[in-house]
Amino acid sequence: MHPLLDRDAIDVPPSAYLSAVGTVFAQFDQRTQDSGNVSFGVRIGAARYFVKTAGSASDTSGTLPHAARIALLRNAMTLSRCCRHAALTELLRVIESPDGPCLVYPWLDGxxxxxxxxxxxxxxxxxxxxxxxxxxxxxxxxxxxxxxxxxxxxxxxxxxxxxxxxxxxxxxxxxxxxxxxxxxxxxxxxxxxxxxxxxxxxxxxxxxxxxxxxxxxxxxxxxxxxxxxxxxxxxxxxxxxxxxxxxxxxxxxxxxxxxxxxxxxxxxxxxxxxxxxxx
Ligand SMILES: Nc1ncnc2c1ncn2[C@@H]1O[C@H](COP(=O)(O)OP(=O)(O)O)[C@@H](O)[C@H]1O
Ligand SMILES: [Mg+2]
The missing domain is CATH 1.10.510.10 (Transferase(Phosphotransferase) domain 1)
Incomplete structure (x- = not known):
């Protein structure tokens, strides 16, 4: 069972789960993002993934509250599921977590x-x-x-x-x-x-x-x-x-x-x- 691609839900915060199952080599958080979202670059074996989350509810540094950030991620899920295009990264999996959905995409070298x-x-x-x-x-x-x-x-x-x-x-x-x-x-x-x-x-x-x-x-x-x-x-x-x-x-x-x-x-x-x- 693949720790990202075969998982529907986790019961620990995304950052803890990702560092337990792979190597977190990049993190995008309030240092660079004003969205309040927290995203990770994770390596598992030879494969790399980009995992996007709404961050934790206790983080109020973003411009939007946690519930609104989660709603935007669910909106991105809807768009991904209805539209495929070479310019879009494929949404590989959504894993539900205590902090909301974790959207798993392939890591892009760009x-x-x-x-x-x-x-x-x-x-x-x-x-x-x-x-x-x-x-x-x-x-x-x-x-x-x-x-x-x-x-x-x-x-x-x-x-x-x-x-x-x-x-x-x-x-x-x-x-x-x-x-x-x-x-x-x-x-x-x-x-x-x-x-x-x-x-x-x-x-x-x-x-x-x-x-x-x-x-x-x-x-x-x-x-x-x-x-x-x-x-x-x-x-x-x-x-x-x-x-x-x-x-x-x-x-x-x-x-x-x-x-x-x-x-x-x-x-x-x-x-x-x-x-x-x-x-
Ligand atoms: N699939 C990907 N592969 C590699 N890096 C990515 C990928 N998607 C986004 N990024 C990087 O992560 C950053 C944050 O992602 P983004 O979707 O813009 O989140 P936010 O909602 O915080 O603005 C981007 O600015 C980009 O540098
Ligand atoms: Mg952005």
Whole structure:
């Protein structure tokens, strides 16, 4: 019986269980995460896993209470079970624990493109190393992200809290992964927070306005900003954009402040991006 892949439940805290059955070689907690979640890299034999938990109920350092963190993990479980895509890590198993569910994923050999603001200009940061790759390679990474979000949108999922901290890039295999989709929601919804979770560099105007509708056109905006951040300087400045004028036009429409003037679906945006041709 495999200690992770064949287990439904444990009766000790996740950290104790994981260090008893394997070697914990990485831990993501309040030192780097503001989510309040605690995740682990664990080696068992030759295999490595990423195990995500809501942390303990007594940890109040995160922005959300423990019950809300658990609800977000269960939301990620629902999304994983309904959508498969090459950019998503497969959810291998869920183990219930006294601290809530433990989500077991394969460990990915990649680097997080989102780095703390102070390192964002550092040429050695994964963010800048990715932005310096040949433009067609960057475009392929972007297209993986667009394709995933078109797929999710067709299944009814609206992006939320997507930013470069959701991008794990394997520079050796040139593979892009999207992680941490815990905040994605099914269907359109009303912004009840005012400023929502997320990085302002990627967020649409309606994500700052309480009462505004958040829908697929919001995801279109976020995809446009992703292109600008990774293939340009984050703005519509044409001299900084490493793509054709036709592609910049597509991105400008995606990033229109008025949702009604954007592409009405992620698929329509991605079709227009492809029709604009490479370069
Ligand atoms: N499958 C994975 N393999 C390796 N590292 C991962 C994996 N998924 C996430 N990570 C790393 O763990 C960190 C925390 O995961 P994340 O899902 O973003 O949790 P949180 O909800 O705390 O933001 C990420 O920033 C990334 O560096
Ligand atoms: Mg995260």
């Amino acid at each position: 680097e997080l493109l989102g780095v703390p603001r102070a390192q964002r200009a550092d040429p050695g940061s994964p963010f800048q190393r990715f932005r310096r790759l040949p433009a067609p390679t960057v475009a392929r990474g972007l297209e993986t992200i667009f394709d995933l979000h078109a797929h999710l949108a067709r299944a009814g999922w609206t992006a939320s809290d997507f930013y470069d901290g959701s991008l794990l890039y394997d520079f050796t295999a040139n593979r892009m992964y999207v992680i941490d989709l815990d905040h994605y929601r099914t269907g359109p919804f009303v912004n009840e927070m005012g400023r929502m979770f997320g990085s302002a560099r990627f967020m649409a105007p309606e994500e700052f306005r309480a009462g505004a509708c958040i829908d697929e056109r919001t995801t279109v905006f976020v995809m446009g900003r992703t292109a600008l951040v990774l293939l340009g300087d984050g703005t519509l400045d044409a001299s900084a954009f490493r793509g054709s004028a036709a592609r910049l036009d597509v991105v400008a429409r995606a990033c229109d402040p008025a949702p009604s003037r954007r592409y009405s679906s992620v698929s329509a945006f991605y079709d227009a991006w492809r029709a604009a041709g490479p370069g």
